[in-house]
Amino acid sequence: MFRFIVFLISLAFISQANAALLSPRTYNKLNDIQQSINEQPNLEARLEIAANLLELAEDLEGNSLGLALTWQTHAQLHLLDERYREANEYLARAIKLKGLDSATLFQLKSFYAQTLFIEEKYAQVINVLESVVAADDFKESAAVYSLLAAAYYSIDNFNDGLPHIVKACELASKPKEAWLQMAFSGYYQQKNYSQALVYTNQLVLNFPDKKDYWQQKAGMHQLVEDYASAASSKELSYKKGFIVKASDYLNLGQLLASQGNPYKVATALEKALAQGKLESTEKTLRLMQQAWMQAKEMDKARAALHRLFIAFKQQKDGIRLMHFLVDAQYWQQAIAIGKELYPLKLTQKQKGSVLLLDGICQYRLGNTRFALNALSKAMAIKTSSSQAKGWMSYIKQLQQG
Numbered sequence: 001m002f003r004f005i006v007f008l009i010s011l012a013f014i015s016q017a018n019a020a021l022l023s024p025r026t027y028n029k030l031n032d033i034q035q036s037i038n039e040q041p042n043l044e045a046r047l048e049i050a051a052n053l054l055e056l057a058e059d060l061e062g063n064s065l066g067l068a069l070t071w072q073t074h075a076q077l078h079l080l081d082e083r084y085r086e087a088n089e090y091l092a093r094a095i096k097l098k099g100l101d102s103a104t105l106f107q108l109k110s111f112y113a114q115t116l117f118i119e120e121k122y123a124q125v126i127n128v129l130e131s132v133v134a135a136d137d138f139k140e141s142a143a144v145y146s147l148l149a150a151a152y153y154s155i156d157n158f159n160d161g162l163p164h165i166v167k168a169c170e171l172a173s174k175p176k177e178a179w180l181q182m183a184f185s186g187y188y189q190q191k192n193y194s195q196a197l198v199y200t201n202q203l204v205l206n207f208p209d210k211k212d213y214w215q216q217k218a219g220m221h222q223l224v225e226d227y228a229s230a231a232s233s234k235e236l237s238y239k240k241g242f243i244v245k246a247s248d249y250l251n252l253g254q255l256l257a258s259q260g261n262p263y264k265v266a267t268a269l270e271k272a273l274a275q276g277k278l279e280s281t282e283k284t285l286r287l288m289q290q291a292w293m294q295a296k297e298m299d300k301a302r303a304a305l306h307r308l309f310i311a312f313k314q315q316k317d318g319i320r321l322m323h324f325l326v327d328a329q330y331w332q333q334a335i336a337i338g339k340e341l342y343p344l345k346l347t348q349k350q351k352g353s354v355l356l357l358d359g360i361c362q363y364r365l366g367n368t369r370f371a372l373n374a375l376s377k378a379m380a381i382k383t384s385s386s387q388a389k390g391w392m393s394y395i396k397q398l399q400q401g
Contacts, residue, residue: 026066029056030073037076049077064097065104072108075115084119091115095128102137113147117154125151142171146179153182162186169199177207184216193223211242218255231255238268249278253287262294270300282312302328306337315341315350322357331361352384359388363395371395 022030029052036049053074060066071094075087091112095105113128129148132138145168152161165182169175180203187196197220203213214237221230234252237243243252249272253265269288272278285308292301302324309317318341325334338358346354359374372395378388 022066022069026056026060026063030066030069033073034076037073037080040080046077046080050074053077064099065101068094068097068100068104068108072111075111079115084115087115088112088119102135106132106135106138110141110144110147113144113151117147117151120154122151122154140167140171142168142175142179145171146176146182149182149186153186158186158189162190169202174206175202177203180206193220196220197224209240211237211240214240214242215248218251222255227255227258231259231261235264243272244277246278246281246284250283250287253291257287257291257294262291263297266291266295266297266300266304280307280311282308282314285311298324298328309337309340313340313344315344315346318344319350319353319357322354326357326360329364331364334358334361335365348381349383352378352381352388355381356384356388356391359391363391368395368399 033049033052033056036045041049053070057067057070057074060070071090075090075094078084078087078090091108095108095112100108109128109132113125113132116122116125116128126148129144129151132144133148145164149161149165149168152158152164162183165179165186169179169183172179180199184196184199184203187193187199197217200213200217200220203210204217207213214233218230218233218237221227221233234243234248234255237248238252243249249269253269256262256265256268266288269278269284269291273280273284273288278284285304289301289304289308292298292304302321305317305321305324308314309321318337322334322337322341325331325337335358338354338361341350341354355374355378359371359378362368362374363371372392375388375392375395378384379392381388
């Protein structure tokens with residue numbers, strides 16, 4: 001259920017036109033009482049004001065305008081004590097008076113709708129304000145449209161409420177934040193994501209320092225499959241310091257990667273990890289390693305893979321790391337990784353790969369006996385047999401020559 005700030009409509013107590021229609025005595029009495037209410041009187045003073053209003057109402061019997069404004073004032077007095085039911089009773093009686101001009105009726109009905117909203121009588125709010133909007137001489141009011149939309153939203157009727165909040169936003173030179181949120185949520189409920197995005201963009205434009213709107217903007221671009229804009233929004237959010245959750249960093253990385261920006265992905269993740277903003281989870285480290293690979297930063301990719309393997313001891317990562325180290329001719333480091341791998345539960349294929357790489361590294365370091373020992377074991381495994389046999393033949397030929 002939606003809740004909104006209700007007192008959106010600024011009411012003039014007595015308009016200049018109404019003042020001219022009241023007797024000086026009635027106008028002065030009502031004006032004095034209004035001033036007293038505005039001063040937040042104590043209980044004793046409120047009781048005195050209530051008595052004066054009852055006396056004034058008796059005197060004004062038959063004077064629709066004077067009586068309507070007196071009852072409106074009495075409703076305001078009840079609101080000081082949060083006695084909404086009593087306030088609504090006075091306002092309901094006031095709007096039924098005959099002979100009231102349209103401006104006074106608009107003022108009374110608007111006030112009545114607000115107090116009904118406070119009591120969560122949304123159906124009555126809708127009835128009152130629909131009659132206001134339908135009047136031939138209704139002067140369009142953003143506040144009225146927004147309150148009417150809020151009443152519809154409060155009963156989960158987004159379809160009927162949405163046109164009114166859109167109208168409110170259109171009429172306002174600078175729509176209120178809550179109105180833009182309502183327009184967004186209405187279109188979102190209808191699954192009209194492209195229109196929802198229009199209001200998300202307005203929220204970002206008008207409130208650029210609120211991180212939730214940047215996150216919302218990136219998410220909406222993804223919903224409409226505009227991944228380039230999603231990546232751009234997410235990156236701007238990152239640059240403004242709004243990304244703090246691990247899931248957001250991962251989403252940023254995935255979006256940038258999808259747009260061919262692996263270097264930005266890797267640097268963002270590395271910085272977040274270094275600053276402690278992101279935990280070294282397997283998913284995070286794997287994404288960073290892949291990004292360095294795609295960016296062709298091999299030293300950093302190798303370092304990230306080493307960090308990943310040491311942290312999570314995944315056999316596939318250790319074997320990949322051994323391959324990287326062998327390619328870079330880091331023989332001793334590759335042998336050290338092999339020692340980490342041997343105690344793990346390896347498949348025959350994985351064991352063959354580790355033995356083969358271990359044998360090659362041992363040979364390159366001049367440890368021929370250890371090399372032949374590892375290669376002979378690798379030769380006994382089908383998947384590594386052919387390569388191991390080739391290396392053993394090569395080593396023996398060199399020994400004989």
